[in-house]
Every structure is written in structure tokens, then in C-alpha cells.
Amino acid sequence: LDGKTFSFLFKSKNGDPPSVWSITTLTAGLILIGPFFALFVTAAGESGGLWSHLMQTVFPRYVGNTLALMVGVGAISLFFGITTAWVVARFRFPGDWALEWMLLLPATVPAYIIAYTYTDLLEYAGPVQGLLREIFGWQSARDYWFPEIRSLGGAMLVMASVLYPYIYLLARTAFRLTPASYFEVAQLHNRNFTLTADIALARPAIVAGLALVLMEVISDFGTVDYFAVETLTLGIFNVWLGMNNLIAAAQIAGIAFIFIIGLLYIERTARSRQRFTDTTQRNKEIVPKRVSRGWGAVCILICLTPILLGFGVPVGVLLNFILQGLAISDPDALTSSAINSVLVSLAAAICVVTLAAAMVLTVSYKKHPFLNLLTAVSATGYAFPGVVLAIGVVSFSGALDGLIANLATEVLGVPSDGILIGSVALLVLAYVTRFQAIGYGAMSAGVERLSPNVMNASFVLGRGFSRTMGSLAPRLLRSSMMAAGLLVFVDVMKELPMTLLLRPFNFDTLSTYVYQFAKDELLEEAALAALAIVAAGLGPVILMNASQKKRSRSKSFE
Numbered sequence: 032l033d034g035k036t037f038s039f040l041f042k043s044k045n046g047d048p049p050s051v052w053s054i055t056t057l058t059a060g061l062i063l064i065g066p067f068f069a070l071f072v073t074a075a076g077e078s079g080g081l082w083s084h085l086m087q088t089v090f091p092r093y094v095g096n097t098l099a100l101m102v103g104v105g106a107i108s109l110f111f112g113i114t115t116a117w118v119v120a121r122f123r124f125p126g127d128w129a130l131e132w133m134l135l136l137p138a139t140v141p142a143y144i145i146a147y148t149y150t151d152l153l154e155y156a157g158p159v160q161g162l163l164r165e166i167f168g169w170q171s172a173r174d175y176w177f178p179e180i181r182s183l184g185g186a187m188l189v190m191a192s193v194l195y196p197y198i199y200l201l202a203r204t205a206f207r208l209t210p211a212s213y214f215e216v217a218q219l220h221n222r223n224f225t226l227t228a229d230i231a232l233a234r235p236a237i238v239a240g241l242a243l244v245l246m247e248v249i250s251d252f253g254t255v256d257y258f259a260v261e262t263l264t265l266g267i268f269n270v271w272l273g274m275n276n277l278i279a280a281a282q283i284a285g286i287a288f289i290f291i292i293g294l295l296y297i298e299r300t301a302r303s304r305q306r307f308t309d310t311t312q313r314n315k316e317i318v319p320k321r322v323s324r325g326w327g328a329v330c331i332l333i334c335l336t337p338i339l340l341g342f343g344v345p346v347g348v349l350l351n352f353i354l355q356g357l358a359i360s361d362p363d364a365l366t367s368s369a370i371n372s373v374l375v376s377l378a379a380a381i382c383v384v385t386l387a388a389a390m391v392l393t394v395s396y397k398k399h400p401f402l403n404l405l406t407a408v409s410a411t412g413y414a415f416p417g418v419v420l421a422i423g424v425v426s427f428s429g430a431l432d433g434l435i436a437n438l439a440t441e442v443l444g445v446p447s448d449g450i451l452i453g454s455v456a457l458l459v460l461a462y463v464t465r466f467q468a469i470g471y472g473a474m475s476a477g478v479e480r481l482s483p484n485v486m487n488a489s490f491v492l493g494r495g496f497s498r499t500m501g502s503l504a505p506r507l508l509r510s511s512m513m514a515a516g517l518l519v520f521v522d523v524m525k526e527l528p529m530t531l532l533l534r535p536f537n538f539d540t541l542s543t544y545v546y547q548f549a550k551d552e553l554l555e556e557a558a559l560a561a562l563a564i565v566a567a568g569l570g571p572v573i574l575m576n577a578s579q580k581k582r583s584r585s586k587s588f589e
Contacts, residue, residue, distance in 0.1 A: 052393045063409035066423030073426045074281035081279040093266040103187030108244045111337040112198025120206035123319045124327035130334040137341025138196040139568030141525045143253020145189045147549040148345035153180040181258045192341035198240035205233035242294045250416035252528035263287045267418045284419040352558035368544040376523040379462035380516040387470030410471035412464045417529035424461040470515045477511030
């Protein structure tokens with residue numbers, strides 16, 4: 032590095048000399064953004080004419096199905112999310128306190144699991160159609176019509192049933208933050224408050240939640256694969272593994288990247304507009320209205336519908352298999368998959384939390400402008416589909432393994448083929464790259480709550496930066512670290528496409544275990560593993576609910 036470049040990378044606003052922490056942050060940031068650059072480098076290669084063939088045949092169908100799925104899932108998610116959020120925020124009815132947090136339960140069920148359970152329940156040989164044939168005396172499928180669950184419409188319904196909590200959570204918070212003075216102004220002008228002010232003020236939050244839902248739609252692999260809906264994500268998977276053409280897969284991923292960038296822009300724009308000011312002297316929230324018994328039953332029905340669709344029915348199907356004793360045929364394979372899931376999830380959670388804490392604290396207190404930008408960019412992996420990011424991770428890891436092999440051979444004289452490709456380390460690197468955003472967000476929020484004088488006080492007492500980081504950070508940021516670690520752990524447990532693509536041979540996790548059995552129409556064999564994944568997802572729901580209650584209590588004291 033020449034002097035100018037060195038100064039640009041390491042010189043802080045405080046004038047501090049470069050430190051081990053700065054160099055470590057720079058190295059970690061470059062490694063985390065490496066897969067993004069590798070993806071574009073790979074996409075710029077020559078696909079051997081396959082790209083033009085795809086453009087003339089299946090690519091328009093990939094784009095059309097992806098757009099249709101986004102529209103359908105978005106519309107259903109908006110309906111479920113807005114209606115339930117508005118009901119629990121504006122009305123008081125029996126059981127509202129329980130339904131308020133139960134509406135988050137569908138978020139614990141991965142979309143591919145709900146797809147498997149609904150198919151088992153609603154297909155021709157399933158209990159629902161079997162009961163209908165028995166009641167009405169129908170003999171075959173020609174005697175009646177029943178909607179096909181394995182279709183684009185079925186994918187819309189099952190995905191929306193587990194994704195609407197993104198909109199519900201943000202919309203509920205926005206509705207409750209609406210000042211009562213806005214309601215009074217609407218009454219004075221004889222305007223419908225719900226349409227003119229309530230939903231209008233919550234629109235930025237709703238749009239932000241919708242953007243998150245649509246990003247999940249683009250990222251989904253398990254559902255579209257099982258329902259045979261050819262989307263961009265499924266196309267990437269098929270071209271990479273089915274046609275053995277990584278370059279063409281990367282080029283399709285580039286199109287998916289454009290979709291993601293557009294959604295990120297919409298989400299950021301919506302959040303930037305999520306401001307309104309109450310100019311009255313007393314900033315009061317709107318008091319929820321207690322409704323009559325009849326309207327209370329309607330409110331309960333509105334809230335229970337998405338809960339049953341997204342949580343009650345799939346969990347009931349899985350529990351039924353377990354109670355019937357059909358859930359385990361190979362306990363050794365299930366145990367091995369569970370251990371693998373726990374180990375890689377724990378490893379990824381520890382790596383993410385450790386890296387995020389070190390990087391955020393370094394850029395916060397060392398105040399390096401370039402490192403601050405690098406750290407923020409390195410935490411954008413969560414927005415990209417797992418299949419897309421897997422291409423970048425493989426390309427980057429291959430280059431990194433080549434560099435390691437050359438260094439080992441030339442410097443140490445030891446032959447080496449690298450350490451990442453074909454190992455669990457590659458899987459952990461992929462998880463860290465994708466879920467670094469969770470740790471970064473939690474650590475940034477935690478550091479913002481700390482007094483700026485904490486580090487200065489430690490320095491005055493004679494402690495250096497390293498000693499302060501080691502002694503104070505775990506204590507002061509413990510709650511943020513625990514929250515980030517839990518969220519990463521659960522997300523890794525549920526992650527399917529990256530695990531399928533990057534896992535070593537004969538290495539299964541609970542998600543791949545469920546996928547393999549469900550694909551062979553043996554969902555009952557995977558019921559216990561699927562329920563374990565759902566149970567793991569309860570942690571973040573409990574955490575979010577506790578956080579909401581804590582905020583409500585603190586606000587009431589104010």
C-alpha cells in the first residue's frame with residue numbers, strides 16, 4: 032500500500048494510528064464482501080451459449096412466475112397483516128392480549144414446511160379430499176373439482192400465511208404510534224380516520240414490511256421447488272446443478288439481484304419517510320375502543336384465520352404424525368442431522384456476534400470513515416437470496432483456496448488443495464456472509480444506547496482499547512449479543528437452499544433432512560425434524576413479544 036491508500040484505509044477522524052482492530056475489521060469486511068464481487072465476476076464470464084438459449088426458452092417464464100408470485104403473496108400478506116394489526120391496535124375484545132403475540136407464531140414456520148403439510152392435507156390422497164369423497168359418494172377426481180394446492184395460487188397462499196407477520200409487526204407499531212390529535216382533527220372535518228389518516232400514516236411502515244415480504248418471496252426455494260413453480264431462484268438452482276453451468280446461473284442471479292436492489296430502495300425510501308410530528312402539548316396515543324360481544328367475535332375470527340392457516344394447521348399435521356408413531360424410521364440419521372444443525376448454527380451465531388461486535392465497536396470508537404462504509408456494505412448479505420449468495424461464496428472460496436494452496440506450496444513447501452471447498456467451513460462462511468446483517472443491526476443498536484463517555488472513562492482508568500473491548504463490551508452489550516445470536520441460530524436452522532448447495536457430502540441438517548423426505552412424499556418421516564425447526568423459531572417470537580411489552584411499559588411510565 033502506498034502512503035495515500037494506507038492513510039485512506041486506516042486514518043481515523045481522531046488521528047489515532049492504525050491498530051490491530053482496524054486491520055482486523057478491514058480484513059473481515061473484505062472477506063464478507065468478497066462473495067458479492069465474485070458473483071459479478073462469475074456472471075461476466077462466457078456461458079457457452081446457454082444464456083441465449085435460456086433467454087429464448089425458459090427465462091421469460093422464470094421472470095413472469097416470479098413477478099406473479101410477488102404480486103399474489105404481497106396482496107394476501109397485506110390483507111392479513113393490515114387487518115390484524117389494525118384490529119389489535121384499535122379495539123379491545125376477549126383474548127386480544129393473547130392473539131396479539133399469537134399472530135407472530137406463523138413466522139416460526141418455514142415456508143417449505145407449510146408447503147409440505149398443506150400438500151399432504153389437501154392432495155387427492157389426503158384426508159380432506161378423502162372425507163369429501165366419503166360424504167358425497169364421489170368415486171374419482173372426475174366426479175368433482177378441488178383446487179390444486181401444488182400450483183402458483185397454492186404457493187401464494189402458503190407463503191403469505193407465514194410471511195404476513197413482517198407487515199403485521201411494523202403496521203401494529205405504526206398504528207399505536209399515531210397520536211390521538213390526528214384522530215380528533217379527522218373528526219372535526221367529518222373524515223373517515225381509518226382511510227384518511229390511520230392507514231396513510233402507517234403506509235411507510237406497511238411498505239417497508241411489504242418489501243421484506245417480497246425479498247423473502249424471491250429468496251424462497253423449498254416451496255417453489257416442491258410446487259414446481261419455475262421462478263428465478265429455482266432457475267438458478269436448476270441451471271447450476273442440473274446443467275452444471277455456474278456462469279449461466281450467476282447471470283440469472285444478476286437479474287434476481289436487480290429485483291433485490293429495487294426492493295431495498297423501496298424499503299429504505301419507506302423508512303426514510305416514516306416520520307410525523309404531533310405539535311400538541313400532550314402527545315397521547317389513541318385509546319383502543321372496547322367492542323361489543325358480536326364485534327368481538329368478528330375481531331377474534333379476523334385474527335384467528337391467519338394464525339390457523341400459518342401455524343395451527345401445519346403444526347397440527349406434524350403433531351398428528353408424531354402421535355401416530357410415524358415420525359421416526361431412522362433415529363440415527365435424525366440425531367446426526369439435529370447435531371449437525373445445532374453445531375453449524377452455533378458456530379455461525381458465535382462468528383456473527385463476535386465479528387459484528389468487534390467491527391461495530393471499532394468503527395464507532397476509532398471513527399474510520401472507510402471502515403464504517405465497508406462494515407455497512409458487508410452487512411447487506413441478508414437481502415440476497417441464499418441461492419444467489421451461494422454462487423458468490425463458491426466462486427470466492429475457490430479463489431481463496433487457490434491462494435491458500437499457492438502460499439502453502441511456495442512458502443511452506445506443503446502441498447494443499449485449500450480448506451474451504453467441500454468442508455463445513457464453507458457452509459459457515461456462507462451463513463456468516465448472509466446473516467452478518469443481523470449481528471450488525473443488533474450491535475449498532477446496542478452501541479447507540481451506550482454513553483459516549485464509557486470508553487473515555489475506561490481510558491482514563493488506564494485501560495487500553497483492547498482491554499476495554501474485552502472487559503466492558505460483553506457486559507454492556509450482553510442483551511444485544513444474546514438477541515443477535517438467537518436470531519442467527521434460528522435462521523441458520525431454517526436455511527435450506529445454501530445448505531443444499533454448499534454442504535459436504537453425507538452432511539445433513541434438519542432442513543435438508545426434511546427436504547429429502549418431503550420430496551420423496553414421506554412427510555411423516557420428517558415430522559419430528561420439521562417440528563424441531565418450528566420449535567426453534569419460537570425463541571425470536573418470545574423475544575419480540577417481550578421487547579414490545581417492555582417498550583409499552585416504559586412508555587406508560589413516561
